[in-house]
Amino acid sequence: MISLLDLFSVAAISAGALFFFAGTVGLLRFPDSLTRLHALAKADNLGLGLVALGLIPRAESPLAALKLIVIWALVLLSSASTAQLIGRSLSRGRK
Amino acid sequence: MNELLLLAAGLIVFTVAIGLARILHGPNEVERLMAVQLLGTGGIAALLLIANATNVPGVDDVALGLALLAPFATIAFVNLVDADEGAAERDLAP
């Protein structure tokens, strides 16, 4: 059972790193500021979520696992809102 | 297992570095704003991995702090961009 949890952690964290990589590829390849913002906001946050998910089985206590979830929720909230703000600034700039 | 976590942290820092190079090079100043977001998210992921791998106490509190400071800096930058544009509009008005 223990090694199964480890396997889950490795899988989730690898997927997370992969999504970060995908986000950077999007940053490099997308033609437009708004699309690059999209790649950044979506892919990187999913990557962070998967990394947090993979670290939850390895947390020392339920409180530590809760802290991981709080961090992820906070980043989701702030990233979604700031992506809106940056998108609005970008679209105003091109008028 | 800890080496794997540190390797993942290294990979994430590496991808963040490449993204940072692209963003800071970006065509206009608003695009450079995204650097704060990128570093914030990537930095938090790397910090969580390092915290779990090296057992230094309190690193998850640093990640918590980063999660608050990245939007704080972004809001300030957005206000700056709006202030600049407001001035430009006032100058253009007859």
Next chain:
Amino acid sequence: MSFLDIGLALLVVLVAVWTIAAQDLFASAVGYVAYGLLLALVWIRLYAPDVALTEAAVGSGVTGVLLIAASKRLGALKIAALEAPPSLAFKLLTGVLALLVASALAAAILMLPDPPPSLAPEAAVAAEGPGAGLGNPITAVLISYRSFDTMLEKVVLILAVLGVWSVGADQAWGGAPAPLRRSKPYPAMVFLAQMLAPVGALIGIHVFWVGADAPGGAFQGGALLAAMWMVAMMARLRDPPRIDAQWLRLALVAGPAVFLVTGLAGVVMAGNFFAYPPGLAKPIILFIEAFMLMSIAVALPALVAGPPSGRSEQ
């Protein structure tokens, strides 16, 4: 030295060079904030989480926002294009001087004997001696071994706030600084501020509270609280208070004042200036830190909000 460490070091240097070479103020400010966040990662790799938190909160966050506020004022005054850019010779001279200083520092570090001389063992012993009983040696050194320094640092903060306030026009003295954002904020910004500020305030208090036994403390917690108050002000949920407000001035001086009174009381109660009676050390330290938290959380936003503006609300 691992892949991660070498990559981080290179990245920090590259971002620093980019920040200096950037052509406009906005780009430099973004580069500076990015540099601060990366430096926080470096501190973590050096096993200094307290310093990392302080670097991220104060060095990168609050100072970055201070630079942005200054940039806004410079833009409003249209100062940026007035002077001719410095000549190539001047830039070369600056570069050579910077290189000399950096080389001297690098040489000093690389030539340290092994193990390097350090005051850390004496500080740890002295911090445990006066009955500190704290789990976090850094807090013990700050509030117990080097208490006078810490108190004076807060006095310096107050002097800085006074300096910023005196830059305003004479007629404006006593009024409120200009709001941190002139136009109406976006709904997304208001929502973010309404959600982030209370949660962030809780986290700031948490970081202060655990500072007795784990990385954290009054300075880091105060910087986070200050950042959250500034988030509320930047989204126009609240406006900067008048600088003659009684509560503002009381909160500002409360930290060093309580510290000083406790230090003087130590003469009576424990026989020495800034000594703490053995059993009561931890509660006294937390008591002092609570007031310092308040002072820092009020002083940093006052610095960013700036001098009183004397203009009516727009």
